[in-house]
Amino acid sequence: MNRIWLFLLIVILLITGYLAYHFYGNQSSGLHGTYYSSRYSTAAYTLTGNAQISQEFKAHYPGLDRVDLFFQHQSDDQDGSLIFQLKNSCTSEQSIAQVVVDYAEIVDTQPQPFRFPPLNDSANHLYCFIVLNQSPDPEVSISIYGSNYIDTYPDGQADYKVNTLTLDEASIEAETFQHRTWLPLIQRAPGALETFDVGFNVYYHGPVDTTLAALLSRLAANKPFPFDRAGFYIFLLVLYLVIFGLLVRAASRLRQGPKL
Amino acid sequence: MFQDNHKILALLISLVVIRGLLYMSIVPPWLAPDEPAHFEAIRLMGQEGLLPTEDVYRTTPMHPDMHHSFQAFQIWQLSRLAPPHAPFDPDQPVSDRFIEYYPPTSTGSLIIAGNYPLVYHRLMAPLSALIENFPLIQQVYLMRLVSLLFITLTVIVGWFFGLTLFPARMQYALGLTAFLIFLPMHLHVDTAINSDVLVVLLVSLYFLGLAKIFCAGPSIIWLAVTAFALGMAVITKPTSLFILPTTFVALIIYGARRLYWKPRLLAVVLIMIAASTFIGSILIFQLGDGGRAISTLDVSIEQPLVVGNYFSPTAIAVYIHTVRWGFLSFWGLFGWANIPVAMTGIRVLWLVCFAIGLGVVLFVGRHLLQLGQKQATLTAHQRDILLILLFSLIFAIISVYTPIIATQSIRWGPPSRYFFPALLPFSLYFFLGYQQLIPTRFTQWTLPLWLTALFLFDAFALGFVLIPYIYG
Numbered sequence: 240m241n242r243i244w245l246f247l248l249i250v251i252l253l254i255t256g257y258l259a260y261h262f263y264g265n266q267s268s269g270l271h272g273t274y275y276s277s278r279y280s281t282a283a284y285t286l287t288g289n290a291q292i293s294q295e296f297k298a299h300y301p302g303l304d305r306v307d308l309f310f311q312h313q314s315d316d317q318d319g320s321l322i323f324q325l326k327n328s329c330t331s332e333q334s335i336a337q338v339v340v341d342y343a344e345i346v347d348t349q350p351q352p353f354r355f356p357p358l359n360d361s362a363n364h365l366y367c368f369i370v371l372n373q374s375p376d377p378e379v380s381i382s383i384y385g386s387n388y389i390d391t392y393p394d395g396q397a398d399y400k401v402n403t404l405t406l407d408e409a410s411i412e413a414e415t416f417q418h419r420t421w422l423p424l425i426q427r428a429p430g431a432l433e434t435f436d437v438g439f440n441v442y443y444h445g446p447v448d449t450t451l452a453a454l455l456s457r458l459a460a461n462k463p464f465p466f467d468r469a470g471f472y473i474f475l476l477v478l479y480l481v482i483f484g485l486l487v488r489a490a491s492r493l494r495q496g497p498k499l
Numbered sequence: 500m501f502q503d504n505h506k507i508l509a510l511l512i513s514l515v516v517i518r519g520l521l522y523m524s525i526v527p528p529w530l531a532p533d534e535p536a537h538f539e540a541i542r543l544m545g546q547e548g549l550l551p552t553e554d555v556y557r558t559t560p561m562h563p564d565m566h567h568s569f570q571a572f573q574i575w576q577l578s579r580l581a582p583p584h585a586p587f588d589p590d591q592p593v594s595d596r597f598i599e600y601y602p603p604t605s606t607g608s609l610i611i612a613g614n615y616p617l618v619y620h621r622l623m624a625p626l627s628a629l630i631e632n633f634p635l636i637q638q639v640y641l642m643r644l645v646s647l648l649f650i651t652l653t654v655i656v657g658w659f660f661g662l663t664l665f666p667a668r669m670q671y672a673l674g675l676t677a678f679l680i681f682l683p684m685h686l687h688v689d690t691a692i693n694s695d696v697l698v699v700l701l702v703s704l705y706f707l708g709l710a711k712i713f714c715a716g717p718s719i720i721w722l723a724v725t726a727f728a729l730g731m732a733v734i735t736k737p738t739s740l741f742i743l744p745t746t747f748v749a750l751i752i753y754g755a756r757r758l759y760w761k762p763r764l765l766a767v768v769l770i771m772i773a774a775s776t777f778i779g780s781i782l783i784f785q786l787g788d789g790g791r792a793i794s795t796l797d798v799s800i801e802q803p804l805v806v807g808n809y810f811s812p813t814a815i816a817v818y819i820h821t822v823r824w825g826f827l828s829f830w831g832l833f834g835w836a837n838i839p840v841a842m843t844g845i846r847v848l849w850l851v852c853f854a855i856g857l858g859v860v861l862f863v864g865r866h867l868l869q870l871g872q873k874q875a876t877l878t879a880h881q882r883d884i885l886l887i888l889l890f891s892l893i894f895a896i897i898s899v900y901t902p903i904i905a906t907q908s909i910r911w912g913p914p915s916r917y918f919f920p921a922l923l924p925f926s927l928y929f930f931l932g933y934q935q936l937i938p939t940r941f942t943q944w945t946l947p948l949w950l951t952a953l954f955l956f957d958a959f960a961l962g963f964v965l966i967p968y969i970y971g
Contacts, residue, residue, distance in 0.1 A: 247947045254955060299971070393576055457970045458524065461571045463637045466524045475524070479517045483954060486510045486677075490946040493503065496668035498934065498942050499866055499876055 247491070248484055282387035282435065283311055286321070286372035287380035288402035293329045293369040294437040295395030300453045302445020303361035306368055307350035309384040309438050317342060319374035321381065323353040329367035329398065339373070342381055350440060357444045362453045365395065368439075385437040392436035399435075507673060508658055515654045515680045518957075519647040522686040525965055527572040528639040530834050531691030532916060533608070535565075538639060538692050539597045540610035541620045545627025550612040551620075553598070561597035564635040577969060578835045618735040619694035642692045649696045650689045654679055656703045657923055663710040664884060664927070670946050671930065678926035681953035683960040687833050688916045695916050698739050701732035702920035705742055706888070709749055713884040738917040741894035744776045748890045752883050769890065777897050784905035814907055821903045821913065826852075829915035831960050836914060838968050840960060858932030863889065865935075888924035895921035 284292055306325070318341075325336040336355030345351050353368075370383060385397060443450065455469035465471045529535045540551040542562060549555045569575060594600055602609055610620065623642060630638050657679050661672025679685060689696040708725025711718070729746060732739035748769060755765045808814060824832075830848050831840030839845075864870045866877050867885055877885070899913045918925070930949065937945045 247951050251951055251954060254958075393570070393573060454966070454970055461527075461636065462524065463634070463640050466640065472524065475517055475521055479514075479521065482510060482513050482517060483950075486507070486514060487947055487950050489503070489507050489510060490670075490673060490950055491943070493507075493669060493673070493946060495670045495942060495945070496665070498937075498939055498945075499668075499862070499931065 247487055251483075251487075282385050283382035284385055284399050284437075285313070285380050285382045285402075286370065287378070288372065288374075290380075290400060290402040291369055291371045292383055292385075292397065292399050292437060293367055294392075294397040294439060295329055295365060295367045296392065296439070296441065297363070297365050297394035298358070298361040298441060298443070299363065299457060300443040300445055301359050301362045301449045302357040302443040303366070303441060304357040304444040305352050305354045305442035307352050307440040307442075308368075308370065309348060310345045310351055311347050311382045311384065312342065312345070313380050313382065317374075317379045317381075319372065319376070319379045319381065321345075322371045322373050324369045324371070325353075325355060326367045326369065328365065329369065331367070335366070345381070348384075359445060359449075361443070361445070362449065367395070383437060386435045395436075397435050397437045504662070504669065507669070508655070511654055511658060511673075511676050511680065512651060515651050516647065518680060518686055519650055519690045521961075522683075522690045523640065523643050523647065525961065525969070526687060526691070526833070527574070527577070527969065528636055529569060529572060529574045530577055530969070531693065532688055532695075532835060532914065533610075533693060534639075534691045535597075535601050536608065536610050537620070537694065538642065539565075539601070540615075540617070541623045541627045541642070541692070542638075544617070544620055545624035545629075546631045551610055551617075552612050553609075556598035556609060556611070557596060560595040561600060562635055563595070565597070566595075566600065568635050577838075579837050580835070616734045616736065618731065619697045622697070623692075639692065643690055646690050646692065646696045649700045650686070653689075653696075653700045653703050656700070656707050657926070660703070660707045660710050660923055661927070663707065663714050664881060671927065673946060674930035674934070674949055675923070675926040677950055677953055678929060679922060681950075681957045682922075682926075683831055683957050683965075684829060684833070684916065685919060685922065686957075688919065694736050695738070695919055698732055698736040699919050699922060701728045701735060702739050702742060703923045704728040705732060706891075706923045709887060710884050713749075713753070713887070714880045732920070736920075738898070739920045741891060741898040741921065744772060744894045745887060745891040748772055749887045752887060756879065756883060769886075773890065773893055773897075776894055777901065780897050780901035781905040784902045809904060809907075814904075817903060817907060818900075821900065825899065825913055825915050825918075828913075829918065831964060832914070833960075833965055833968075838964060840964050844959060844963075854936060855929055855932040858935035859928050860932075861935045862928075862931045888927065891924050892921055892928065895925075 284290075286292065306323070308323075310321075320339055320341045323336075323338040323340065324334040326334055335358065338353045338355065340351065340353070358364075372380060374380075452469075455472055458472055459467045459469050461467075529538075539561060543549045543551045543555060543559060547555075547559060549559060598609060610617070623645065626642065626645065627638070630641055633641070654676055657676045658672050661675050662669065665671040685699075689699060705725055705728035708721050708728060711721040712725060715721075729742055732742060751768055751772070752765070754760075755768075760768075826849070827839055827845060828836060830845065832838065840848075865872060867882055867889070869875060875882075895918055899915075899917050903913065933949060934945055937948075
C-alpha cells in the first residue's frame, strides 16, 4: 500500500506542478484580465474614415504581451485594415508596439488578438491602446464593441473620436449598424456617468518570480490580518499539500471492509 | 480501528479548516452569493437594533464603508454589473441606502423580515453587535470564520453519519466526508456569510439523527436531536423543506418493518408519497409563495390556480435550461453566479456524473433491491436508512425543480446551493456509485483515486477559474 500512496502523491505533484507551470510559468501564463462581458456588447462604435478609439488600462502583472478586442463587420465585402497602437499614455507620441490587422482576418464578436513582445516591467503600469481605421475609402468601416455610456472599467477611460471626413449620407444610413446584446439582464446604473469603456482582455507572459509576487500581493491587498500577508498564502498552500498527502497515505493504508 | 478513526477525523478537520481559509481568502468580501444582503440584515439587527423590514431599509443608511469596500475589491467589475455611481462623481454611491445601492443592479434580493426566516441572522446579530467598532472588512472576515466553524461541524457530522451507517467500513465515512470538503461550490458558498451554511449543518445533523435511530435503535437523545434539527432547519431556510416528506417516509418505513408489510405494499405507498409530494409542491408554488410561506408559517392563497401546458416546447426548453444551469451551479458557478467553470470541464463532468449515476443504479439494484444476490449484502437497518436517503434526494430534487415547473419561469433559478442541504445523502450515494465502477481487484485504489480526483478538480477550479478571474 505504501506504493499506492507514494505513486499517487508523485502523480499529484507532477500534475499540480504542470498546472502551476502552465498557468503561472514563464512559457504560457494563464493570468489574464477579462474586461469583456455582456455589458461591453451593448454598444458598438463605428470606426469610419479617420475615427479612432482609445482605452487607458492598468496592467497588473509583468509580461503584458497581448490585448484582445471585439469587432463587428459592417458588411462582408469591404477591404480595409486597422492599426493597433500600444502607448504609455493616450497622449504620448511614441508607440510601444504597433500591429496592423486586415478586416478579412477579423471574426465578428470573437476576441481579436493583438500580440507584441512581452513587456517585462508592465506590472502596475498604466497603458493606453488606440485603434485607428486605415482605409482609402472613407465609407469603409468596422465597429468595435464597448459599454453603452457606463463606466465599467475602473482603472481607465475610453475616448472616441468621430470621423471628420465627408461621407455619403445615404450610404451611412443604409449601413446603420444594429448592435447585438447577448444577454437581456443588462441594467443601466441609475445616474450612470456619461462615459464608456471598450471591451478588452489582456494577457501576460512574464517571469515566474515577479508574476507570483504580483499575484500574492494582489491576493493580500485590502484584506485584514493575517489575510493581508503574502506569506500566509504560501503557508496555507504548503500546509494544505502536506495534510492532503497525509490523508492520501492514511486512506491507502486503511483496512477496508468487504466491497459493497 | 479506534486510532485510525481519530487520526483520519483529525486530518479531515485540519483539511476543511485550511481549505475553508483558502476559499475565504481567495474570494473577496461580498463576492459570494447574496453575501452583502445577509451581512446588511445581520448588521441592522445587531448594530442598529432594527428588524430588517422594507421601511427600515428605506430609512436606515447602509454601513458608511460599504461603497468604498465594494470599490476596493472591484465587486461591480467582478460581478459584471453596472456600478451604481452618483452622477458625475465616481467616488460617491448613488445612494447610501442599501435597498437602492445593492438590489437595483444585482440579481440578489434583500433579506426582509416577514418574507424570510431570520434564524441565522438572529444567531449572528450578537456577534455583529460585539464587533461593531471593527473595520467593515474585519467584520466580514470574522463572520466568515463562524461559517467556517459551521462547515467544520458539518464535516464532523458527516464523518459520524458515515460511521453510523457502515461501522465496519470506514471508507464510506471518509469518501463522503472528502466530497463535502473538496466540492468547490460547497466551500465557496458555505465559507461566506449566508444562511445556507447553517441549514446544511442542521439538515446534516438531522440525517445523523435518523441514521442513529435506524442503525442503533431509537433513544431519547437522538429523537430529541433529530426533532430539534428538523424544526430548526425548516424555520431557517425553505431549502430544507424536503426533510418533511423525508420524515414521513422514515416513519412509514419504520412502521412497515415492525408491521411486516410486504415489500410491494411499501413500494406502492412510497411511490404515492413521492407523487403527492411532487404534485403538492407544484400546487404550493402555483397558489402562493412556495416553500417560503411554509417556513414563515404565513400560508395563504395568493393567486388562482392556473394550469399551464407543462409539455409545450417552451416549457421543455425552460426545463432543459434549468437542469443545465443547476448542474453548472452545483459544480462550478462562482461569485454572483457569474464565474463559470469552462464548458470543456463541464462536459467532462457530465460524462463522469453519467458513469457514476449508472454506478448508483447498479448499487440500488444489487444492494437495496437485492437483485441477483443470493444473500443480503446489507443489514435491514442499513437498507432502511439508505432507502430513506434515496427518497430524501428525490424530495430535494422535487423541491428545487417544482418551482420551475409550477411557474414555467426561471425566476427561481435554481442555484444548486439550494440542493446543498441534501449534500450528505448525495455525497454518500455519489461515492457508492463511484465505488461500483471500480473492479474488485482494485478495491484498495478506491479511496486514493477518489481523493486524487477530488483534489485535482478543486485545483482546476481554483487555478483555472477563480484565481485567474478574480486576480487576472
